[in-house]
Amino acid sequence: MMRSLLIRGMLVGLAAAALAYVVAWFLGEPQVALAISFEEAKAAAAGEATEPELVSRTVQETFGLITALAVFGVAFGGLFSIAFALAHGRIGSHRPHVTSALVALAGFVTVYVVPFLKYPPSPPAVGDPDTIGTRTGLYFTLIVLSLLAAGLAGYAGRRLVARLGGWNAGLTAVGVFVVIVMVIYLVMPSIDEVPADFSATVLWRFRLASLAIQATTWATLGLLFGTLAERVFTGTGAARRPAPAGV
């Protein structure tokens, strides 16, 4: 069972990466290109020599981006199948496709939206190279804290089901999550390294593109994996294996 789910999770991750690439190509890459031309214009105005290209722009926006999205998709697809397996039957008695959609929504908010709101993604030319260590540390710390907050909220929700019922316990869990995240937001330092003359439009569109790419990835995980998991559980998709008797 777990083996089938993990394989499907990783395959769905690849499918998610393919869709994410389409979104990245049409929404993200134009903004990256604008940000890079801003960076180059600034460097030229300051009289700096252009840096040698280790990897050409063409490779970066095709193979490089495809590789990054595919690796990210397979990794999250695998992890998603584990999260699904742990959640299924334990967050209410939903059908597999409902559990899958709920886990994807929770994952998207916890792993991406919460860090996005505090430390939004930045295009090239935004961000001081000297602070990359601090910024990366803060970003990953926030992801971990957000996951812990979700774990705590989920635990609280499960404890309250008997007293409040499924719906109200779920809402309380969401409330607990929001409160913990607000406290984390207040405690963690803010970062603003956007150059004064950087286009606000490019920045806004770049960030929306990033949001769209991640939303596409998580939506594909949630919906496509749900359909496949449904078949794993009902046995209709397992034509190659003999159906286990009595289950």
Add this chain to the structure above:
Amino acid sequence: MANVAVPSARPVSLRIPVREIVPWAVFTAVLGLILIYFVGAEQGAVSIISGHTVHEFVHDGRHLLGFPCH
């Protein structure tokens, strides 16, 4: 549980025992975190392989997926 030949009565909300999930979870988590590290952070904040080639190769993905890049 009665075996009923109606699709909707199939036990679709069965729980998978945690003991069955754990080995897969540990392995997937270790492998997944390494993969995410290479897409999200290698040759940026920290560097295992020297140079900038990995960073430059995944450059656009790192920016667009929301990781701090440089």
